[in-house]
Amino acid sequence: xxxxxxxxxxxxxxxxxxxxxxxxxxxxxxxxxxxxxxxxxxxxxxxxxxxxxxxxxxxxxxxxxxxxxxxxxxxxxxxxxxxxxxxxxxxxxxxxxxxxxxxxxxxxxxxxxxxxxxxxxxxxxxxxxxxxxxxxxxxxxxxxxxxxxxxxxxxxxxxxxxxxxxxxxxxxxxxxxxxxxxxxxxxxxxxxxxxxxxxxxxxxxxxxxxxxxxxxxxxxxxxxxxxxxxxxxxxxxxxxxxxxxxxxxxxxxxxxxxxxxxxxxxxxxxxxxxxxxxxxxxxxxxxxxxxxxxxxxxxxxxxxxxxxxxxxxxxxxxxxxxxxxxxxx
Numbered sequence: 102x103x104x105x106x107x108x109x110x111x112x113x114x115x116x117x118x119x120x121x122x123x124x125x126x127x128x129x130x131x132x133x134x135x136x137x138x139x140x141x142x143x144x145x146x147x148x149x150x151x152x153x154x155x156x157x158x159x160x161x162x163x164x165x166x167x168x169x170x171x172x173x174x175x176x177x178x179x180x181x182x183x184x185x186x187x188x189x190x191x192x193x194x195x196x197x198x199x200x201x202x203x204x205x206x207x208x209x210x211x212x213x214x215x216x217x218x219x220x221x222x223x224x225x226x227x228x229x230x231x232x233x234x235x236x237x238x239x240x241x242x243x244x245x246x247x248x249x250x251x252x253x254x255x256x257x258x259x260x261x262x263x264x265x266x267x268x269x270x271x272x273x274x275x276x277x278x279x280x281x282x283x284x285x286x287x288x289x290x291x292x293x294x295x296x297x298x299x300x301x302x303x304x305x306x307x308x309x310x311x312x313x314x315x316x317x318x319x320x321x322x323x324x325x326x327x328x329x330x331x332x333x334x335x336x337x338x339x340x341x342x343x344x345x346x347x348x349x350x351x352x353x354x355x356x357x358x359x360x361x362x363x364x365x366x367x368x369x370x371x372x373x374x375x376x377x378x379x380x381x382x383x384x385x386x387x388x389x390x391x392x393x394x395x396x397x398x399x400x401x402x403x404x405x406x407x408x409x410x411x412x413x414x415x416x417x418x419x420x421x422x423x424x425x426x427x428x429x430x
Contacts, residue, residue, distance in 0.1 A: 150345045151176040154205050155185040161200040166193055167297060172206065183208035215307070216284050222369065223309045225274050230306040235276065236331045242281040244273045245334050248308070248318070252325040252383055263383075267321050269339045270332065271310055277303030313372040316384065317348075323380050349387045350375030372407055 145211075172188040172244040184205050185191045195212040219225050232238050240246065248268040254261040274281055278301065306329065309316055321327060350367065352375045357364055371409050 108411055130255075143415050144295055149178050150415075151178055152180040153186045154180065154190050155188050157200045157204050157206060159202050159204050161206075162200050163196050165204075167191060168194050169193075177205070181205050181207055183363040211281075213278055215274060218281050219309055222311055224312050224315055225307050226310055226315055227275075227305045227307045228318065228327055230276070230303045230329075232302055234326075234328055235303055235306060236329060238277075240276045240303075240306065240329060240331060242273055242275055242279055245270050245332050245336075246273060246299075246308070246408060247271075247330040247332055248321075250321040250325045251328065252321075266340065267317060267327075268310060268314055270337070271308045274309050275305075275307035277301065277305070280307070313369055315373060316377040320377060320379050320382050324382070348377060348381050348387060350376045351381075352376055388426060 119292050153174050154177045156170055156175050157171060161167055161171060169188065173189055174188055184207050191211070196210055197212055198210060200206065200210065215225060216226050225270075236246075247266060248271060249264060249395070250267040251264040252262060308318070330404040347366070350372065352365065354367060354375065356369075
């Protein structure tokens with residue numbers, strides 16, 4: 102009985118040794134299936150994301166509109182703030198600085214603000230404003246107004262003071278601190294802007310006028326008092342310019358050379374270059390610059406005729422502009 106027990110104990114010991122050896126052999130083997138499954142995950146983690154970004158396909162000079170063929174879309178690992186994803190959105194815009202080829206085109210590199218609200222052939226001009234001139238500060242950017250001017254004569258000739266329509270249906274680009282490019286579509290922001298406008302009265306109004314009307318507006322603003330008359334934007338009526346004589350220009354165009362055809366009337370930038378005088382604006386072209394200067398004859402006190410003098414004793418003072426001359430008759 103004792104021998105049988107010893108034999109079973111020896112068998113159990115040998116079995117335990119065999120199981121331990123087998124476990125040790127399993128621990129020495131590498132977990133190949135686990136390593137194979139993690140390899141693709143590591144490759145995906147190392148791949149960086151890319152973004153479509155509009156870049157310059159060739160050098161873009163400042164101040165020149167960008168043609169559509171000068172842009173291309175590249176996939177970059179960076180996504181700059183303000184970059185474009187569609188080339189058609191950036192085409193036609195004007196850069197404010199030179200852009201080299203391959204440079205990403207961004208919003209802050211392009212012309213923006215009030216300049217984009219001005220139509221072709223127009224200029225933005227600021228004039229002095231106050232509560233009366235600005236319809237009690239009720240004018241808002243985007244409104245249309247008629248510009249009237251009051252021209253006062255001197256105290257001896259008050260009856261020749263005049264008030265007339267100077268420019269008709271002009272668009273207001275800015276009034277005070279609010280402009281068409283800064284107005285928000287949200288009701289709350291618009292109400293806040295109107296409240297700020299009431300707290301701080303407007304000092305200037307910016308109008309969009311044609312380039313050949315800038316001279317007329319600037320002279321009227323300096324020589325008289327302007328008044329803005331607010332009008333309904335649906336009212337398209339304007340005065341007929343054919344009913345009035347055209348004002349002469351300060352600079353006369355050169356006469357055409359022999360054999361050259363008659364030149365067309367000045368307009369646009371050419372008429373703006375020719376300028377306008379204050380006298381012609383006031384008198385409608387009948388001022389001193391539009392006609393020959395006429396001497397003013399003023400009789401003076403007579404003096405006794407000197408003995409042997411062939412002339413009579415009448416003296417006449419002739420005034421030409423600022424020159425005064427006394428003549429004996």
